[in-house]
Amino acid sequence: MTLLLQANGISYAHGGHHVFENVSFEIKSGDRFALLGPNGAGKSTLFRLLSGELTPQSGAVTQRRGLRIGYLHQETAVDPEMTVLETVALAAGDPDALDLHLTRLELRMAEPLDDDQLTAVMDEYTATLGRLEEVRDDRIPLPGADILAGLRVPEADWGKPVGQLSGGEKKIVALAGLLAGQPDVLLLDEPDNHLDLEAKAWLERLLARSDGAVATITHDRYFVDRISNRIFELAHGKITVYHGNYSYYRTGTPEPARTRGRATRA
Ligand SMILES: Nc1ncnc2c1ncn2[C@@H]1O[C@H](COP(=O)(O)OP(=O)(O)O)[C@@H](O)[C@H]1O
Ligand SMILES: [Mg+2]
Numbered sequence: 092m093t094l095l096l097q098a099n100g101i102s103y104a105h106g107g108h109h110v111f112e113n114v115s116f117e118i119k120s121g122d123r124f125a126l127l128g129p130n131g132a133g134k135s136t137l138f139r140l141l142s143g144e145l146t147p148q149s150g151a152v153t154q155r156r157g158l159r160i161g162y163l164h165q166e167t168a169v170d171p172e173m174t175v176l177e178t179v180a181l182a183a184g185d186p187d188a189l190d191l192h193l194t195r196l197e198l199r200m201a202e203p204l205d206d207d208q209l210t211a212v213m214d215e216y217t218a219t220l221g222r223l224e225e226v227r228d229d230r231i232p233l234p235g236a237d238i239l240a241g242l243r244v245p246e247a248d249w250g251k252p253v254g255q256l257s258g259g260e261k262k263i264v265a266l267a268g269l270l271a272g273q274p275d276v277l278l279l280d281e282p283d284n285h286l287d288l289e290a291k292a293w294l295e296r297l298l299a300r301s302d303g304a305v306a307t308i309t310h311d312r313y314f315v316d317r318i319s320n321r322i323f324e325l326a327h328g329k330i331t332v333y334h335g336n337y338s339y340y341r342t343g344t345p346e347p348a349r350t351r352g353r354a355t356r357a
Contacts, residue, residue: 092119095158095276095304096141100150103133103140110136112328113150118276122304125315125337128325134308135165137325138278141306159225161274163282165308167265171254175244175264178253179235182268184226192219238267241293242286259285270294275303283309312337 096118103111110133118124118141126134139145140152142162154160169178180188196216204212239249242263253261266282277298283291295317298305307318315322315337322333322340333340 092121093155094119095155097153098141098150099153101140101147101152102149103136103145103147105136109328111140111147111330114328114330115150116323116330116332118304118306120275120303122306122321123298123319124304124306124321124323125319126306126308126323126325127315127340132325133328134325135280137330138162138280138306138308141276142278155275158276159272159274160276160278161269161272162278163262163266163269163280165280167262169253169261169265172252174252175239175249175256176235178264179239179268179271182265183233183235183271184222185235186223186226189219189223189226193223233271233273235267235271238270238297239264241290241297242267243290243293263290270297273301273303277301277303277305279305279307279309281308281310283311283314 094117098114098116100113100115101111102109102113126137128134136145140147142160143152143154144162173181177188177191181192193216196212196219199212200209200216236249240246244260244263244267248256248260253264256264262282263285266279269277269279282294286294291311291314295314298307298318305318306323307315309315317336319336320334322335322337324331324333324340
């Protein structure tokens with residue numbers, strides 16, 4: 092069990108409203124945790140902190156050197172002009188797809204852009220160059236076609252520009268790309284909302300086989316039970332960690348005193 096990520100006494104507030112205060116926990120390879128908590132508890136904010144997208148106001152999130160994180164946002168942003176297969180290949184870190192993306196970004200830089208747009212394109216260019224260097228390691232991306240088929244994206248859609256798909260379909264394409272890239276840590280914010288039962292079952296099997304760590308936010312308690320071996324419960328700015336799946340979490344909670352004894356208060 093390799094230590095991948097560590098949160099040390101992190102606190103975070105959105106505009107004066109405290110979401111977390113002094114929270115600590117570790118994520119190791121093989122951890123499969125589900126984040127539970129009511130709407131507004133801070134589940135998505137925690138993912139943004141873990142991914143480095145947000146910086147805690149105190150404390151620190153430490154990542155193992157060279158850690159690759161794949162983060163599926165609750166609301167995904169995909170390039171509407173790329174096709175489904177190109178999107179998956181790019182997210183998976185396919186060198187040809189990354190090269191093509193660099194060329195497109197260069198063309199965009201030559202267009203008349205305002206300062207914000209130019210900064211965004213240049214940031215993306217730098218990030219893409221960084222990924223191109225990263226993929227020279229020995230990790231072989233999973234074939235995008237297998238994943239799209241597993242998630243039951245109709246083959247007739249694979250050549251379509253992503254802009255033609257519905258919001259739910261776009262999110263499935265983004266998920267396919269993350270899975271193909273086989274990151275060390277997968278942060279999945281409601282990955283299953285638009286999946287049918289067969290696709291969900293396929294995803295469960297894939298996640299069970301992955302070598303890294305997986306953290307999932309979902310409202311489907313059966314899905315939680317099948318994919319998790321730890322539960323993070325978010326409430327009132329604190330996280331309680333249960334070392335078990337959802338059934339354990341349920342049966343472990345009838346008495347608050349006993350619960351505290353079994354769980355680690357983070
Ligand atoms: N960008 C933001 N600016 C201000 N407040 C935010 C922002 N994002 C989230 N919040 C607030 O932080 C709290 C946690 O939000 P969030 O992490 O999205 O919760 P969850 O994903 O558990 O529903 C909520 O009270 C929400 O209103
Ligand atoms: Mg959320």
